[in-house]
Amino acid sequence: MTSVHRQIVDIVASRTLYDESYLSPESHFEAELGIDSVIFESILATVRERFALGAELPAGLATIRELVDAVEEALAGAAAPAPAPAAEAAATGDPLTEAVVGAAMRHTQYAREQLPLDADFEGELGIDSVVLVSVVADSARALGLPDGLAGTVTAPSLRALIAELRPFLDSAAAVTEHGADWDGRSMKDFVEKRDPDLFAKARGFRSYLRGREAEHLYWYGMPLHSRCGSRALILDELTGQKREFLMFASNNYLGLANHPKVIEAVCDATRTFGATHTGSRFIGGTNMLHKELERRLAAFKGRPECIVYPGGYAANLGAISALVKSYDTLVVDKLNHMSIVDGARLSGGVRKIYQHNDMADLERILKRRDDRSGGALIVADGVFSMHGDICDLPQIVRLGKEYGARVLVDDAHATGVLGERGTGTAEHFGLKGEVDLELGTMSKALAGMGGFVVGEPEVIEYLRFYSHSYVFAANIPAGVAAGLIASLDVIEAEPQRVGLLWSNIRFLRRLLVDAGFDLENTESAILPLVIGDERKAMEMGRAVRARGLFCQTVVFPGVPLGDARLRISVTCEHTREDLRTAAGVFVEAAREVGVLPSAG
Known part of the structure; x- marks a missing residue:
């Protein structure tokens, strides 16, 4: 294999994730490897850069051998610089x-x-x-x-x-020992379980999951049989019993999911426009209410334009992959949401990770960025969803300007929570208009479904044509859009909801800190009870549920191994009695499983 062939196989493997042994000289890019025109252009661009080719390669290259031959011919016919040395x-x-x-x-x-x-x-x-x-x-x-x-x-x-x-x-003698009475595995053990049968990993995980469920440690996905307010009726599918729980696992921060004006707006619009429209925004899926929702969200956020996606996950996936390409750099906080991580992977850009909220580390990365690699985008959660703390947006904006990087802040858990009007992280820090892009989800405080991005008109317009999760996905139903508009009406007409939410946050946080819990650096409606050990976290979650309270038990992959926790979500609907009861439940459960010392 020639040096050119070796390096081209490396490039194809890196752009497609194929094992190099699968990439034979006669492999057809499209028919055998499934490489579409977009990925193929990325491969060609990398090849031209790697070999410093001034001229375009011939059209119609169909196999790896043809691409290798074309590059070798181009190098032979020009005094091209030698390829970059291998690592x-x-x-x-x-x-x-x-x-x-x-x-x-x-x-x-x-x-x-x-x-x-x-x-x-x-x-x-x-x-x-x-x-x-x-x-x-x-x-x-x-x-x-x-x-x-x-x-x-x-x-x-x-x-x-x-x-x-x-x-x-x-030495092949290393063996991991598990206690006889405890399955020490976590979901991490099933991430890379290879077998000739693609479904073998599913069977292995199913057995593990059934064990966790039998001990009532995994209690995910249990169905509600009522509205979800400060209390909710939930069916325990493991026992077949329904029970009312004090609810601290809802992101309905401003209590709008059950607001009569919101529900009425959803029903009226659904009667008028039907259940849905069965189309993408470009093809039959744009309703007058979608246009109005985008106008209202832009006004609420204080930015010129807005684009609405089918979901918050889709917004991160679409916006990041549309703007960032293989020659660009994406700089992300270590604790960013998985939708940002997946958007980075889909983009193919060079991803750099700075330590959580460590601005010195962020600056170090920006300083060392290769200017030839294209543009740069810094992405951070406004509120970190499993930790509750807030990004250092003033420093991120400053460093972005100093080093020529654009900034995107994900306000999924900040919209409706941070800022006097609840408009998010930029308002909280007095940075309206200073952040290039503000992204949010409408399934939390806004009590609907969908995601959105606000920013300058030319950028939002570009996203409409290049975000695959917008162009090739059906839009949210008109009824949902109407409900979201009504939610914005309520937020603007009843600003006291944000104040009540914060009164509840401070009250419960004080009770939990005084009881001895580690809440890290939370500054939002998310209060993490940090436990660390997965087993203890799951056992405490079980003890909390047994006392009639439901909150999220977070283990891998929600957080790294060794960082397990219970995640409490506070809303403006919780009463002082709810909050005192919750604090008592958490203390009792923590003492039962040894997270806190026994009383006396």
Whole structure:
């Protein structure tokens, strides 16, 4: 295999995530590899950059061999500079190094020369803990190492990872012991479970899940049989019993989901316009109410234009992947929501991860960014959904301006909560108009469905044509749009709802802190009770439910292993009696399972 062939296979593998062994010279890009025109253009752009080709490559290249031949011909006919030297890892010949670097390439889309061994996984390579699990698992399988390694490795770089795996390569006797009376696995153990039968992982997880459910530790997805207010009737599908719970797992922060004006607006519009429209915004899916909703959201947020997506997840996926390309850089907080993580992966851009709310680390990354790589976008949650703290938006905006990066803030849990009017993080910090893009979801405080992005007209217009999750997805029903407009009416007519919400937040937070709980640095309607150990967190969640209160038990992948917690959501509908009762329940449950010391 020639050097050109080697490097082109690397590029194709990094852009498609195919194993290199699958990429034969005669592999047809479209018919065999499923590479569409968009990905193919990305491959060609990378090839031209890698080999410093001045001229365009011929049209109609259909196979890897044809692409290799075309590049070699172009290099032979021009005094082109030599290709960039391969990274240290490429020339070692060490099987362990090759296995780890190859796995990293497949799971990050980086080429070999973009993976120096000493580069920091998060800050320089943008490899988070989930991707690292996949890299380790892939490497372990290639080398015949134990499967359990994937959940234990914490190396900060490729070199450190190789050193950490070396003892296991020398000795195959490493076995993970689980207690006889406790299944010590977590959901992390099923992330990379390979088998010739694609569904084998599902069978393994099902067995694990049934065990957790039998002990009433996993209680996810139980159906409500009533409206969800400060209380809700929930069916425990494990026992077949219905029970009313004091509800602290709802994001209905301003109590609008059950507001009569909102419900009436949904019903009236549905009667007028029907259940839905069965179309995307471009093809039969735009109703007059959608236009009005976008106008109202832009006015509420104090920005010129707004685009509405089918969901908040779709908004992050669509906006990030439309704006960021393979030659651009995405700089993200370590604790950002998974929709931001997936938007980054879909974009194909270079992802850099700064330590949570660490502005010195963010500046370090921005300083070291290669200016030739294109543009840069900094993305951060306004309120971090599992921690409740707020991003340092003033510093993010300052650094964005200083280093020529655009800024997107995700206000999913900030809209309706932060700021005097509840318009979000920018208002909270007095930065209206200073943030390039503000993104939000309408399924929380706004009591509907959908997501949105507000910003300058030319950017919003671009998103309408290049966000796949907007162009190729059906829109929210007109009835939902009408309900959201009514929610905005109520927020603007009853600003005291935001004040009542904050009164409740401060009251419960004080009770929980005084009781000895660790609430980290929460400054929002999300109050985390940090426990750490998954088993204790699940057992405390069970003890809380047994006392008639429901809140979220958060384990991996919602948070990293060792960071398990209970997540409490406060609303303006909670009474002082509700809050005192909740605090008492949490204290009793914590003492029962050993999270807090026993009374006396």
